[in-house]
Amino acid sequence: MSVIFSGVKPTGFPTLGNYLGALKHFVTYQEENDCYFCVVNQHAITVPQDKLELRDNSRKLAALYLAIGIDPEKSTLFIQSEVPAHAKMGWIMQCISYMGELERMTQFKDKADNRVGVSAGLLTYPPLMASDILLYGTDIVPVGDDQKQHLELTRNLAERFNKQYNDIFTVPDVHIPKIGARIMDLGTPDKKMSKSDENSAGYISMLDDEKTIMKKIKRATTDSEAIVKYDKENKPGVSNLMTIYSLCSGKSINEIEDMYEGKGYGDFKEGVALAVIESLKPIQERYNALINSDELDDILDRGAEKANRVANKMLQKAERAMGL
Numbered sequence: 001m002s003v004i005f006s007g008v009k010p011t012g013f014p015t016l017g018n019y020l021g022a023l024k025h026f027v028t029y030q031e032e033n034d035c036y037f038c039v040v041n042q043h044a045i046t047v048p049q050d051k052l053e054l055r056d057n058s059r060k061l062a063a064l065y066l067a068i069g070i071d072p073e074k075s076t077l078f079i080q081s082e083v084p085a086h087a088k089m090g091w092i093m094q095c096i097s098y099m100g101e102l103e104r105m106t107q108f109k110d111k112a113d114n115r116v117g118v119s120a121g122l123l124t125y126p127p128l129m130a131s132d133i134l135l136y137g138t139d140i141v142p143v144g145d146d147q148k149q150h151l152e153l154t155r156n157l158a159e160r161f162n163k164q165y166n167d168i169f170t171v172p173d174v175h176i177p178k179i180g181a182r183i184m185d186l187g188t189p190d191k192k193m194s195k196s197d198e199n200s201a202g203y204i205s206m207l208d209d210e211k212t213i214m215k216k217i218k219r220a221t222t223d224s225e226a227i228v229k230y231d232k233e234n235k236p237g238v239s240n241l242m243t244i245y246s247l248c249s250g251k252s253i254n255e256i257e258d259m260y261e262g263k264g265y266g267d268f269k270e271g272v273a274l275a276v277i278e279s280l281k282p283i284q285e286r287y288n289a290l291i292n293s294d295e296l297d298d299i300l301d302r303g304a305e306k307a308n309r310v311a312n313k314m315l316q317k318a319e320r321a322m323g324l
């Protein structure tokens, strides 16, 4: 049995990218392992958030976790800010991080990008993420491709702490799916699909209705070749749609190439859209049933209780090891 931890930020509503790269896989771990799934709302405030929207998004994300099949009897589902040990351990992790290594994080560089008014939290969010993970003795972190560098930092911080103070942290492994680890934006397929990018129209929200999904996929950027062939370098738009199609339908890339041989992008896009609609529909139905139930609040209370118990123990060990 391994300990699994993963989190999603409650900024906007998860996209098809979040689903195929991360959320979809969470369910497969929960039978055999000790799983922690977190709504990382403290990561969301590294950029300004509307308070009502943030609260609403946190609750919605929790309902989505349940709707994709996270079973509160088998997994611990909780909201980060309800477990104060995360922020406390976050401070410890900041103090053992070097400025240079944080400044080198590509996500920080992309987001800060010489803008004014960049919060210090944007720089120190990776040590907070390390804390999220290390507090539970996590063995495996299932994430998308964009989190690889942050996971490497987490491993370095765990090893550094173990060496400098006391050997208390498990050094976690990262699990990145072979296919779908980086679903691209439908409009600009050289950029990852992201719910945090307000300027993008190229994402599919997991709550989009059939018409919207069809419209967005029909509009997706492709190329002028009109050949359904997987070629990430030269046909990034078509290849991204093929990846989405394959993951949503279970058909292999080869099967899809065969199916659409001699056909245009119109037929192909319709096939992609129908596969996406089919795989999101049951999730949306469960989500709608859950979002207004009191059950959700009970589940989150129980999750926070369990998470606090486990996290406080590890926090105490770390504090003792440092003389706090």
Ligand code: ADP
Residues within 6 Å of the ligand: 007, 008, 009, 010, 011, 015, 017, 018, 019, 020, 021, 022, 023, 142, 143, 144, 145, 146, 147, 180, 181, 182, 183, 184, 192, 193, 194, 195, 196
């Ligand atoms: P976002 O960047 O969309 O705001 P988060 O930072 O909350 O998403 O990430 C939640 C999870 O989804 C992480 O495991 C992340 O690696 C994964 N993820 C994010 N975007 C994508 C994408 N375009 N394709 C695949 N996985 C993704």
Ligand code: NA
Residues within 6 Å of the ligand: 146
């Ligand atoms: Na991300």
